[in-house]
Amino acid sequence: MQDSRRQLKAKESSHKMKGFHFLVFLALAVAFSFASAFDPSPLQDFCVAIPEPENAVFVNGKFCKNPNLTVANDFSFSGLNIPGNTGNRVGSNVTLVNVDRIPGLNTLGISLARLDFAPYGGLNPPHIHPRGTEILVVVEGTLYVGFVTSNPNRLITKVLYPGDVFVFPIGLIHFQFNVAKTNAVAFAGLSSQNPGVITIADAIFGPDPPINPDVLAKAFQLDKDVVEKLQKLFA
The missing domain is CATH 1.20.5 (Single alpha-helices involved in coiled-coils or other helix-helix interfaces)
Structure with a gap:
């Protein structure tokens, strides 16, 4: 037993x-x-991007220059002190400094942007960065900023003044709007060498070829003629 x-x-x-x-x-x-x-961490100090593939190594979507041939200009950019032209339909301008402007950013996972806004009404329209989180600091003026969470959609907003910082999580719709009677300037850092941007209104009403207006009319609960007018505006 x-x-x-x-x-x-x-x-x-x-x-x-x-x-x-x-x-x-x-x-x-x-x-x-x-x-x-x-993505694995890079195993080299840097990988300066070059357009010519001859005798080069392909890393992270770019060909790499021989590290022994790199120079200071591969890691620098001049011009962010120059205001961007805000004389457009939205009253804003974004000067992006990504891997296309600084080849040395390749594989480093960061980029930078200057944002200029016209007096009251200057808008960086609702958009997303599919590949990067954004951190923004206001250096001049007053901005009303915000982002929308994924479903269930919740709007998170704040009014920013010089010296204030705000974070926009990767992939979420966000915007910046000048609510003062003076120009506004901000700088943003992004967690990608090429964060990409999809402006919502342009992507919906202005792609080439256009989306079938019946689809948009039903999606936005609008009359078809309103959709067609918007498509002509954004085309």
Whole structure:
């Protein structure tokens, strides 16, 4: 009888151990799958992007210059002290300094922008950056800024003054609007060498070729003629 009990306990212990090993294996598999989902850290100091692929290495979407041939100009840009032209329909201008302006940004995961706003009404329209989080600091003027969370959609806004900082999480719709009677200037850092931008109104009403107006009329609950007018405006 005692031998039977011992054998039964041994079997139970063996099953528990096998179950434990399976859980450990599963946890490790999940951990490695998450780890492999992110870009690896670069294993070189830098990878200055060049347009000519001859005798170059392709890294992160760009060809890399021989590191022994890099110069200071590969890592610099001049001109962010110059105000951008805000004489357009939205009254704003974004001067983006990304990997196309500073080749040395390649693989470093950052970029910079200057934002200029015309007096009251200057707007950086609702848009998203598909590849980067944005951190913005106001240096002149007063801006009303905000972003919209994913479903359920919640609007988070704040009025910013010189020296104030605000963060716009990656991929979320956001905007900046000048609420003062003077010009406004802000600078933004982005967590990508090429964050990309999708301006919502332009993307919806102005793509080429255009979206079928019946689709937009139903999506926005608008008359079809209103949609067609908007498409002509943004075309």
